[in-house]
Structures are given as C-alpha cells and as structure tokens.
Amino acid sequence: MxxxxxxxxxxxxxxxxxxxxxxxxxxxxxxxxxxxxxxxxxxxxxxxxxxxxxxxxxxxxxxxxxxxxxxxxxxxxxxxxxxxxxxxxxxxxxxxxxxxxxxxxxxxxxxxTGKARIVYSIKYSKSFFSKLRSVRIELNSEVLVPKEALCYVKKEGAFPLQKDDGTMYPFIHDIMPGRNALPEIEIQKQDQIKLFFTDGKKYGEMYELIPE
CATH class of the missing domain: 2.60.40.10 (Immunoglobulins)
Known part of the structure; x- marks a missing residue:
C-alpha cells in the first residue's frame, strides 16, 4: 500500500x-x-x-x-x-x-447519530462541627466518555455559570457506560460545584450533560 x-x-x-x-x-x-x-x-x-x-x-x-x-x-x-x-x-x-x-x-x-446522554448528580454531606463538607459526584452514561471531555468547577458562594467561572478540575478517569461514582471530595461549606464539558462545541455535539 x-x-x-x-x-x-x-x-x-x-x-x-x-x-x-x-x-x-x-x-x-x-x-x-x-x-x-x-x-x-x-x-x-x-x-x-x-x-x-x-x-x-x-x-x-x-x-x-x-x-x-x-x-x-x-x-x-x-x-x-x-x-x-x-x-x-x-x-x-x-x-x-x-x-x-x-x-x-x-x-x-x-x-x-444523536447525542449520548450523561446524567449526573452532585450530593453534599454537611457537618455542623466542620468548616468543610463532603461532595459525591455520580454519573450514569450511555457510552464511554473520555476523561478529557469533562471537568467540574468549584465556585465560592454561588454555582459556576461556565467552566471558567471558578476553579476547574479535570477528570482523572474515563467515564464508563453505566453508573460511575467519583471519589468523595471535601470543599468549603460556601462552595458550590457544577459539571461542564471542557470544550462545549466539540463535546456538545456528541454528548448531552443532564443534571439529575
């Protein structure tokens, strides 16, 4: 050839x-x-x-x-x-x-052929005697999603509006088809977290990110 x-x-x-x-x-x-x-x-x-x-x-x-x-x-x-x-x-x-x-x-x-659905939830655990609280992120995906497609963003006092509106953290593992639970993280009590595509134009054509 x-x-x-x-x-x-x-x-x-x-x-x-x-x-x-x-x-x-x-x-x-x-x-x-x-x-x-x-x-x-x-x-x-x-x-x-x-x-x-x-x-x-x-x-x-x-x-x-x-x-x-x-x-x-x-x-x-x-x-x-x-x-x-x-x-x-x-x-x-x-x-x-x-x-x-x-x-x-x-x-x-x-x-x-359409967008694959990624349904996610973000759950907070409060503690009255600590300045921190635990966060657990779970995702349920129809397909395998490469780790570079997603990130979560932390913002103090309000929910982030976009991936640059706060501190961005990349995913360290691919998202497998089915249920995925990320390791718990600790944040300040006033912090809020939201998931985003790292490149909305690129990955938004392939996947649909849906909060539970």
Missing part, C-alpha cells in the same frame, strides 16, 4: 452522501469512470490519524462491483455519536495498491 500526493481531477471522489436505517448507515459517492477500487477510512469525531500512521487494516478496500451490488457501502453503527468517513480513489500499480491522497471536503462526510 502506497500513497500518491497528486490526484488527477478525473479521478477525484465527489458527491458523498449517507442515509441511516435502523443501526446501519449506507454511504454513497460518485465513482470516477476509470477508478475500480477505493479505500474507505472511518473514524470517530476528530480522531483522524495522519496518513503516515494508518495501515491497510485501519481502512477498507472496496470495489466498484461491490458498490453496485449493494447500492453503496454499508456500515453498522455501534454507538451513539459522530462519525466521519473518507473515501480515497486507488489503483493497482506494479502489484501494489496505490492510494491517491485526496484530502478535501469532496471525499469526506461527517454525520451524527
């Missing part, structure tokens, strides 16, 4: 489309007339690997005949979230597959 930087205009993939039925997505595109093979590369959200880090096992070789027989390329959607696919034209040359490195918007499609 080799990559070629130049892509002749007549071999570019265009008109990417998709339709979803039940848990399956059918990808479609316009095949250039003299292209018989493509490589399909799918990845979650923004986790597109650089070309030099990809292997043939991370991409799917697909023929024009398969495309015609199935009226597209079918992929099963395993989780709720955002998906992205690139389709690269390729050709057999000197007994090796040559992939044309088309890196533009025409051979790329991104879509979402």
């Amino acid at each position: 080799r990559w070629q930087d130049t892509v002749p205009e007549q071999r570019r993939i265009t008109d990417m489309g998709q339709r979803i039925h039940n848990n399956e997505c059918i990808l479609t595109w316009k095949w250039p007339e003299d292209v018989q093979f493509v490589y399909i590369y799918g990845f979650a959200a923004d986790k597109e690997l650089p070309v030099e880090e990809r292997s043939s096992s991370s991409m799917k070789l697909y023929t024009r005949e398969e495309y015609k027989a199935k009226a597209g390329y079918s992929v099963r959607l395993e989780t709720i979230g955002s998906y992205t696919f690139r389709v690269y034209p390729c050709e057999m040359k000197d007994s090796d597959m040559l992939i044309l490195k088309q890196e533009d918007a025409d051979n790329k499609i991104r879509f979402s």
Whole structure:
C-alpha cells in the first residue's frame, strides 16, 4: 500500500452522501469512470490519524462491483455519536495498491447519530462541627466518555455559570457506560460545584450533560 500526493481531477471522489436505517448507515459517492477500487477510512469525531500512521487494516478496500451490488457501502453503527468517513480513489500499480491522497471536503462526510446522554448528580454531606463538607459526584452514561471531555468547577458562594467561572478540575478517569461514582471530595461549606464539558462545541455535539 502506497500513497500518491497528486490526484488527477478525473479521478477525484465527489458527491458523498449517507442515509441511516435502523443501526446501519449506507454511504454513497460518485465513482470516477476509470477508478475500480477505493479505500474507505472511518473514524470517530476528530480522531483522524495522519496518513503516515494508518495501515491497510485501519481502512477498507472496496470495489466498484461491490458498490453496485449493494447500492453503496454499508456500515453498522455501534454507538451513539459522530462519525466521519473518507473515501480515497486507488489503483493497482506494479502489484501494489496505490492510494491517491485526496484530502478535501469532496471525499469526506461527517454525520451524527444523536447525542449520548450523561446524567449526573452532585450530593453534599454537611457537618455542623466542620468548616468543610463532603461532595459525591455520580454519573450514569450511555457510552464511554473520555476523561478529557469533562471537568467540574468549584465556585465560592454561588454555582459556576461556565467552566471558567471558578476553579476547574479535570477528570482523572474515563467515564464508563453505566453508573460511575467519583471519589468523595471535601470543599468549603460556601462552595458550590457544577459539571461542564471542557470544550462545549466539540463535546456538545456528541454528548448531552443532564443534571439529575
């Protein structure tokens, strides 16, 4: 498997489309007339690997005949979230597959199957004889959520309105599907805590953060 930087205009993939039925997505595109093979590369959200880090096992070789027989390329959607696919034209040359490195918007499609729900609760335990109180955070998630997606923010005297409105603390473990209980923390009695996405635009497309 080799990559070629130049892509002749007549071999570019265009008109990417998709339709979803039940848990399956059918990808479609316009095949250039003299292209018989493509490589399909799918990845979650923004986790597109650089070309030099990809292997043939991370991409799917697909023929024009398969495309015609199935009226597209079918992929099963395993989780709720955002998906992205690139389709690269390729050709057999000197007994090796040559992939044309088309890196533009025409051979790329991104879509979402909805937002995964993360329901959370924050419970405080008071003590009359201490200046501190204990806080327990619990989350119930539909999917695995990477630790870098979430943080909690502590603010004195009021609930924080955004992640920069107080002292921000990152999560140290991924959130697994199902119930997750974070270790108890201690805060001042006048402090309040709230959960936020570390990047609202990025993670807000994939997850819905819901207070219990």
